[in-house]
Amino acid sequence: MQAQDAHGEPVGAAPSVRFEAHPEGYRHWRLEFPTEHGGMVARLVLDVRENEGLRPGYPLKLNSYDLGVDIELADALLRLRFEHPKVRAIVFASGKDRIFCSGANIYMLGSSAHAFKVNFCKFTNETRLALEEMSAESGIFSLAALAGTASGGGYELAIACDEIVLQDDGSSAVSFPETPLLGVLPGTGGLTRLVDKRKVRRDLADVFSTVAEGVRGKRALEWGLVDESPSKKDFDAAVRRRLEAMVARSKRRPGAAVVLEPLGESRYVSLAIDSEGESAGVLPARRPIDSEGESAGVLPARRPIDAKAHRANLTIRAPEGPEPQTPDELARAGSNAWAIRAWRELDRALLELRFNHPGVGVVAVRATGDPERVLAVDRMLAQHCEDGLVREATLLAKRVLKRLDNSAKSFFALIEPGSCFAGSLLEIALASDRAYMLDHPDEKNEIWLSPLNAGPLPMSNGLTRLQSRFLRDPELARRALEHSGPLDAQAALAAGLVTFAPDDIDWDDEVRIAFEERASLSPDALTGMEASLRYGGPETMETKIFARLTAWQNWIFQRPNAVGPRGALSLYGKPERPELDFNRT
Amino acid sequence: MSSVNSERIPNNVHLGDDKRLQRALEAWQPNYIQWWREMGPSGFQEDLVYLRTAVGVDADGWAHFDYVKMPDYRWGIFLADRVPGRTIGFGDAYGQPAWQQVPGEHRNALRRLIVTQGDTEPASVEQQRMLGQSCPSMYDLRNLFQVNVEEGRHLWAMVYLLHSFFGRDGREEAEELLARRSGDSSKPRMLGAFNEPCTDWLSFFMFTFFTDRDGKFQLLALAESGFDPLSRTTRFMLTEEAHHMFVGETGVLRIVERTAQAMAESKKDHPDDVRKLGVVDFPTLQKYLNLWYSLSLDLFGGEISSNAASFFATGLKGRAKEEQFDDHSALTGAYSMDVPKEGTFERQEVPLRNAMNEVLRDAYVDDCQRGVDKWNRAIAAHGVPVRLTLPSRRFHRHIGIYAGLHADPDGNLLTREAWDARRETWLPGEADCAFVRNLMTRAVLDPRQMANWIGPPKQGIKGRPIDFEYVRHCEG
Secondary structure, eight states, X not given: OOOBOTTSOBOOSOSOOOOOOOGGXXXXXXXXXXXXXXXXXXXXXXXXXXXXXXXXXXOOGGGOBOHHHHHHHHHHHHHHHHTOTTXXXXXXXXXXXXXXXXXXXXXXXXXXXXXXXXXXXXXXXXXHHHHHHIIIIISOEEEEEESXXXXXXXXXXXXXXXXXXXXXXXXXXXXXXXXXXXXXXXXXXXXXXXXXXXXXXXXXXXXXXXXXXXXXHHHHHHTTSSSBOOXXXXXXXXXXXXXXXXXXXXXXXXXXXXXXXXXXSOSSEEEEEOOTTXXXXXXXXXXXXXXXXXXXXXXXXXXXXXXXXXXXXXXXXXXXXXXXXXXXXXXXXXXXXXXXXXXXXXXXXXXXXXXXXXXXXEXXXXXXXXXXXXXXXXHHHHHTTTSHHXXXXXXXXXXXXXXXXXXXXXXXXXXXXXXXXXXXXHHHHHHSSEEEEOBOSSSOOEEBOOGGGTTXXXXXXXXXXXXXXXXXXXXXXXXXXXXXXXXXXXXXXXXXSSSBOOBTTTXXXXXXXXXXXXXXXXXXXXHHHHHHHHOOSOOOHHHHHHHHIIIIIHHHHHSHHHHSTTXXXXXXTSSSOOOOOOOOO | OOSOSTTTSOBSSOGGGOHHHHHHHHHHHHHHHHHHHHHSOTTOTTSEEEEEEOOOSSTTTSOEEEEEEGGGOOOOBOOOXXXXXXXXXXXXXXXXXXXXXXXXXXXXXXXXXXXXXHHHHHHHHHHTTTGGGGOSOHHHXXXXXXXXXXXXXXXXXXXXXXXXXXXXXXXXXXXXXXXXXXXXXXXXXXXXXXXXXXXXXXXXXXXXXXIHHHHHHHHHHHHTOSBHHHHHHHHHHHHHHHHHHHHHHHHHHHHHHHHHHHHHHHTOOSHHHHHHTTSOOHXXXXXXXXXXXXXXXXXXXXSSOHHHHHHHHTTSSOOTTGGGOSOSSOSSOEEEEEEEETTEEEEEEEEGGGGHHHHHHHHHHHHHHHHHHHHHHHHHHTTOOOOOOOOOTTTTOOSSTTTTOOBOTTSOBOOHHHHHHHHHHHSOOHHHHHHHHHHTOSOOOOTTOOOTTSOOOSSOSTTOOTTSOOEEOOOO
């Protein structure tokens, strides 16, 4: 019997998903450094253990994946950035015969709650975008070596790589069988990348996306679905040649290797969940994450549906003492440096929120500590941006902030005396849906900008958060950056950097009402509204991918033609045939 | 003059009036002939072979015997006669008129079924191309070539469907059928058993008994198809497939009889001694049986299969002799099977439609058992106490729920180490293969002779004597 929540939906995730992994503990991937490339190429071999899915009930056949597989992939990519500065190219291969990867496991999707499916897709998308960022920003190129069929998410992984080599052996194919077989869409940016990235002609992309068995060697090459399609005999040589070319043209900046130690207990980020009926005024920090990040163990996996959404308190703290001033010092401090550790912790907390706390609707975001310490870190990162390690630390912050932009919760920043929304941490307030800044007559309450607000931490739309904020008057962004020194509440309000600046008399009530009101609104409408408002300005491939995921795919995922009792996804693998409602919208 | 005409290509599909089919075949036929010359029987292409050619589907037409050079063989296109008012006999479309055209929604699935079936036909010709060099008799040589040209015709039959009903995709798939090569790791045939080497006559007879019998059951299931041209094509192919079954069953039977006879006469029963008599010892026979039977079981696909369920639901592929069953929708039934779970087996009720591969495999296993029983009766008739057996269907599997397990021929699970240690007691090892190869080094091309390791057939072909010159071999 499938566990169900109060809406009768199956419960998606196990009580708690852990997001930390380590190569020694990988179950589904092997991370290798072939000697023939002198350590400059990393080989990631997907060899999924069928019976070691994240939860029971769906064997991971044919190198299909679930969240657990993707968590390992995300970990491997992160480690290649920090721990392996020599690596200039990644090659993806399969440990299985005749199959590269058959994508996300259908039975896993079929037995998952909607929210889990959405978050699963979001996470896998973020991982693939991170792979593309490695190519664009870090000089680490990637190649998909398809010596077998790559279908669905398998081809989506391939298409996220810079280059694809597909073995021409009469059977290996690339395919998007989602529409013809399952009545859904490729959920990991596949359709968008077909036309936006690989620039496959739209009519050919249309044919490709409706043929379940996909397209093989020669035609896949003709249509631009792959870059090369050598025979089996020539396959290894073709892969090697492309990897050598990637290594040769990589401009990866030199930097020291930093081992990413297990995070253990949080030092800089705390996440606490309020239970229902809590007064909004005090927002006490409760239920801190335990040392293994398994905070959800405190909360039951299945919660009664409350009258209102739950609230979480997310607090990030500034460094407690001096931080590295140079890349060398950063390398010596390793993954304990605030510039690395704080963002990893924040990343973990955001994933915790998404997967393990579906009932949380509103997040109160705070930053505390000495702003000068954060600004010093920012200065170091800006000054040494040519260093490989510094660059990776900055890119880490950039991705974590994008993860925040992309989280389907309401974020309200609370800027109170003693707070530390400075430079890179100010981005968190700028990423929030609203920022409340206490205009206290007696206590100092200020925010600061730093060079990191000016460009190194862009959003998915390619703009900085300041640019996105001031689309109507770009001058305001420039003026904010020119301002040196702190801004108090009135100055911040005038500069458009905060939403409201209540005084000490109004503060408690204003904040309480804001949270209570937010908690009473439709979570679906809020998710759509927030996503629409967060990404003003231009579209990029990245914003399109997430927009289409949240709009089209998630709409289709809810429709009877996919998940109704006679829907294609519901009946996949079952003896009955789907019955579709052929009325178009 | 085009080689594509009804004289050159016997047919009952109105080839003369079908411009589309003519155009497609004109492009394909020269490549086919080139493929046949490259990959067909090696060393006998210029010989005159006494072959049966189908020139029509009626009693007179389907078995026309004459000498012919194989590259000049008239590969024809025949469909069994149309059954007036035929309706779909199973699945969700049960009772509706059978389709004379491919329904758009089933186009890809049908093409896949036809290509998969079609791919096996040239594959077996490729696997067997060197066998003429070690034939045990001219009679057997001719039977090999008959099987080969008919596999070639079965390829034509599938290509006809691809050309006539699947447009450009179909034509491309037809070309690909000539491009893949059995056992060539860079362009292998689609299914495992069709990439295994079949280079000795013991393997050939086992192949025609076990692997061609898979073909028979696949054809029986496709003969039920709601797509009428596929049904009619496969029904006609089944008449030819019966000959392949005959070659395999009597081939193994004659080997078994010869061995039993030699053992009885010499009163020797130790395998080493039996081998010294120049015949195939029973342990070796059993190993070859185990190998080809298990490879052939894989061809039926996974025990629990969403593809099988979908093929059945959509009326594309039924069960063998669907009319024997009462419930043609198969929507409510279940199939009990032992599913591996944590080192043991658990009885599971699988929805019947998802178990259709296993239903077909059951019929196949029964059919194989009947043949094995015949062989055992022949052994018993010589007073030899040995019996051949079919191994458990869990043994040596590479596809389906038993793939990757280490089960012995009785179906008991062993550790990998224990299994590996005993592998060569169950499957042919290098020494066994070398023994069989050495036994069959020379082609017997004198019509009056028969290799020592095989008994004579009961009768010749089409009333001809056994020592008839079935192949007029040009020396050199």
